[in-house]
Amino acid sequence: MAEKKIRNESTFSTLKKREKDLRKQIIVDAAEKLFASKPFHEVSMRDIAKEAGISASAIYRHFPDQKSLFLESFSRGTIQLKHEFDTMLANNKKISIIAFAERFIEYFTEKDQYFRMMINFFLEGPVEPEMFQKLSDIERSLLSQFDEVLIRMGIKKNVRYYSHALFAALTGIVAIFRSTPDKSYKQIMSHRKRIARFISLLLKSAAEK
Amino acid sequence: MAEKKIRNESTFSTLKKREKDLRKQIIVDAAEKLFASKPFHEVSMRDIAKEAGISASAIYRHFPDQKSLFLESFSRGTIQLKHEFDTMLANNKKISIIAFAERFIEYFTEKDQYFRMMINFFLEGPVEPEMFQKLSDIERSLLSQFDEVLIRMGIKKNVRYYSHALFAALTGIVAIFRSTPDKSYKQIMSHRKRIARFISLLLKSAAEK
DNA sequence: TGTACATCAGTGAACGCGCGTTCACTGATGTAC
């Protein structure tokens, strides 16, 4: 009897939690949709509420403030690339730096909002320690994954120079080559990849020397 | 008599114009000072007015709106690097890509506000055609100066790949390696230069192959 | 089975604030006759 009760409560509360999480997800999705079309500091709580089909005040049932909602959205977006890279590293003993670089470009070309948020946090200074921590974690994680690929490629000296150079170059590529009235998404994607390949090859041939 | 009058009017109005320009300059200086400590979209007309020692409404005697004032500040800041590079190119027949890259890093490390504005306009999409034009001009000008250095270095094939790669890498370096509580301005400057040199050397040795 | 109470997502009005910008004005300077 007691056991049953506990088990019921447990599944019940799990279900409730899941429902609550789904509602949270709807709000974050709405926010992300808007971030795709506007700078994130121009996205208001009213905008997000409208997109999610609820009232602005309802958002505060799920997030204590705007900052937390933005942070949640950002971290859901960027953690994914880390996981992808982990999988790539786990599945292939030897992995091409070119494939890595291309995937980086693809990812941040497709999810430009996150790239813009990332750069914004870099540039405007995250002030909030929580945000700063998150950003540092992402950066450190990406850099150490780059390190790993470069080591497997046979680089022994100055690994950190190589990975810093690559990370900077890829970030710069996404930052400066962007869609304009006369350049389509497809054109931009392929130009970004072209330059990313070019740099990866430079690093590779320097490493082999 | 008529001549004298004209001459007087002329010098007079020149002086007046100069005074007016000086007043404009004070306002732009105040804005720039604030941009150094805050994201530029958080700098208000009241902030600028306070910094300049005038009232907010007085700014509108000199600039039609906030956008124009920001644009003025941005273009004064970035045109200078173009001039420096022009001088470097005019004075030295053969010029080191490393010197060029280092100067880029130095310039945008010292004038971080302009770098942040530049990236911001890249990322958030300048919408205003005037702003878009200005930004494209700066980008095109820097890229063609890079082209020039690379050609003088002896690169014949794929010059554009090299200059795009270099521009992207340098931009990325300034974007991602930034001051933190535990890294001083000096440390950042030297790390940025170190990675910039590393990439420049990669390009150079690839070109010489 | 029925009743009183608790929980909680969601609502819409409202608060207080800072923003860009406008407006009527002042006061200093120069100009015309």
Add this chain to the structure above:
DNA sequence: TGTACATCAGTGAACGCGCGTTCACTGATGTAC
């Protein structure tokens, strides 16, 4: 030389707006006895 008028930088109050957030509330659902 004196007087009327024009120009214009600058002032401070005000306007209208959108923002993040709060608040009193509703209504649905579950819980206790």
